Amino acid sequence: DQPAQPGFVYLDQVLKNARYEARYYSGDNFVGTRIDGYESPRVILTKEAATALAEVERDLALSGLALKLFDGYRPQRAVAHFQRWAADLADTRTRERYYPQLDKAALFRDGYIAKKSAHCRGSTVDLTLVDAETGQELDMGSHFDFFGPISHHGTGLITVQQTRNRETLRSAMQRHGFEPYANEWWHYTLKQEPYPNTAFDFPVK
Numbered sequence: 001d002q003p004a005q006p007g008f009v010y011l012d013q014v015l016k017n018a019r020y021e022a023r024y025y026s027g028d029n030f031v032g033t034r035i036d037g038y039e040s041p042r043v044i045l046t047k048e049a050a051t052a053l054a055e056v057e058r059d060l061a062l063s064g065l066a067l068k069l070f071d072g073y074r075p076q077r078a079v080a081h082f083q084r085w086a087a088d089l090a091d092t093r094t095r096e097r098y099y100p101q102l103d104k105a106a107l108f109r110d111g112y113i114a115k116k117s118a119h120c121r122g123s124t125v126d127l128t129l130v131d132a133e134t135g136q137e138l139d140m141g142s143h144f145d146f147f148g149p150i151s152h153h154g155t156g157l158i159t160v161q162q163t164r165n166r167e168t169l170r171s172a173m174q175r176h177g178f179e180p181y182a183n184e185w186w187h188y189t190l191k192q193e194p195y196p197n198t199a200f201d202f203p204v205k
């Protein structure tokens with residue numbers, strides 16, 4: 001059971017105790033619908049990124065924590081879908097939940113959504129921490145894909161405990177070769193990514 005693209009794997013075949021909430025498949029996301037290129041709720045990554053994430057998982061298990069994945073490999077056609085949505089200024093259905101302080105035009109300009117997304121290279125993940133037993137998410141001070149300063153690393157807008165929770169995720173990811181992204185506490189890219197110059201477009205099946 002392998003993705004069509006050689007060099008890529010399904011995370012559910014590699015991780016032992018991860019939870020999945022494939023938000024671009026489910027439609028529960030800032031566009032408000034299923035995103036082009038997502039044909040199944042499974043999460044795909046390069047073998048190298050998946051192997052590093054398995055180390056993160058083993059590390060966090062020692063503290064009673066597990067990973068919850070929101071997104072991994074993202075087909076280029078999904079990015080095109082995000083761009084079409086952003087260009088439709090009349091559609092503000094999800095604004096209150098995802099970008100209440102920003103205009104749609106700012107989402108690409110301010111780096112919350114990328115036209116050339118690292119996700120398309122297959123070694124980038126969007127994820128959070130959960131209790132390994134109950135699956136309850138740790139409080140990170142803002143939710144996945146909330147676009148605004150409160151989601152930045154180093155923000156003073158959250159509590160000490162929320163800062164600690166973000167730091168637990170960040171330090172575990174960094175210990176195993178992932179780099180954080182300043183604007184989004186949930187977004188990490190493997191530093192030694194195997195396809196640094198390739199944007200893939202095979203669908204997630």
Ligand SMILES: C[C@@H](N)C(=O)N[C@H](C)C(=O)O
Pocket residue numbers: 111112113114115116117118119126145184187
């Ligand atoms: C859209 C959000 N989940 C995300 O991944 N943002 C970064 C900047 C990206 O689009 O690559």
Ligand SMILES: [Zn+2]
Pocket residue numbers: 119124125126186187188
């Ligand atoms: Zn991301």
